[in-house]
Amino acid sequence: MTEPSLEQAPSAEDRRRLRRLPLFANAGDATVHDLLAFAPVSTIGRNQFAVREGTTPNSLLAVVGGRFALMTQTAGEQPQVIAMAGRGDLVMAASAISATPYPLTARAVEESRIASFPLATLWAAADRDHGFSADLARVVCGDWRSAIGQLKDYRLRSAPQRFAIHLVRLAAAAGQPHQGAAEVALIDDRKTLASLLGMTPENLSRTIAQFRERGVTVTGRAVTIADLAGLADFAGL
Amino acid sequence: MTEPSLEQAPSAEDRRRLRRLPLFANAGDATVHDLLAFAPVSTIGRNQFAVREGTTPNSLLAVVGGRFALMTQTAGEQPQVIAMAGRGDLVMAASAISATPYPLTARAVEESRIASFPLATLWAAADRDHGFSADLARVVCGDWRSAIGQLKDYRLRSAPQRFAIHLVRLAAAAGQPHQGAAEVALIDDRKTLASLLGMTPENLSRTIAQFRERGVTVTGRAVTIADLAGLADFAGL
DNA sequence: TTCTGCATTTGACTTGGATCAACGCGGAGT
């Protein structure tokens, strides 16, 4: 159920945050100002849906805070998490920009806030501001790349390798050096993480147990990695 | 090995064909004329590469004739076909447009011809012609959608279901009615098709044998389907 | 036509990961 969540104008803090989106990297200040003028921010409670698979977008959604699981939700089948969207990410920008139905549902895994740019204002801005329209294109290109990347991961690697990749990427995102020991924090609960990695929670648990003898210790969401390069090697680069 | 294939200006026939690309759906004639003026067409022999994974694009490639397998090609691992590109398709447009390294290799599965639009002229044209820049965005959005679609197929369905989907889509593409009996032709050889569907040739063969008792008869590349709706149902819509 | 080499099929076996079934543990409600 998409809850009738309250909408409000973005706070000054929100505006500063939104201004820094990659979406606006090459956009003029005037463009951004115009867009923010009509971009209400809604609060989405834990486990509520910001987007339902199959619905047609009428605005581009940007995550201001919190975290969403982008997942399949076909009746009868158990849902599968395809990707996560966190602060600063756009929610399926390609669907919004081309006004085609969303292929996935976005569920808030924790209480989240989301800004919503009406498509009309977006298109108008893109028409006026070439930098911004280039930003739009760049964002979608990035989304394509990461989708293809996932497809490759899924076709080329085993479940434990995908978990290893996940850890290596978390370490990189946390600014850890690429060699030696590292500590990272898992962002998601076991069930969500397992589904994101294309495995069952049971199997993720077993993988974690196996990884202990590989120098990877997981306690709750805290992970200690003895040899990051070795882990990357196991993951297949 | 990317062979030094001969490049030539597009023929009148090529130009007509290229004009009809979705890429130019909303582009002005002047834009298209400019682009075609600097778009050499090369011939790529069977099993030669038009694009190597990891290389950075310097032009946008459009398939004028023939067919390419977009596949992984990591040393040591056996290649996996992620998608096919045929006449009228762009080859990994998102990579070209954003000038980021290609994530996949493009191998000609048959002798093919490919037009090549230099990025500089492309960007200049997009800056001048908003219709064209919208076309570019739309193409990339479509590519994202199909990548996500594949990800869903791969996560949600079994190998036989993916084969069934493939048949249903071929039937739809061939303009067959959505119900009753249908005849379609497989486009690819068994090995390529199996890899595209994320299975081994052996398993595809077995799947085909199983499908006989489901009213699907495959002889070489010719397929007879007794009940298309039933097949679609089996595939999971 | 016959030969030769590759593509496809069929068969036997292995295996990664899913499923089913307990069990332990920690936090919220009483």
Place this chain on the structure above:
DNA sequence: ACTCCGCGTTGATCCAAGTCAAATGCAGAA
């Protein structure tokens, strides 16, 4: 405090699909 319940872990078993191996069919060369 105690109970309940949802989360995560562990164990046992099953199954879809991969691997290895061999037979068959088919197309182009001689």
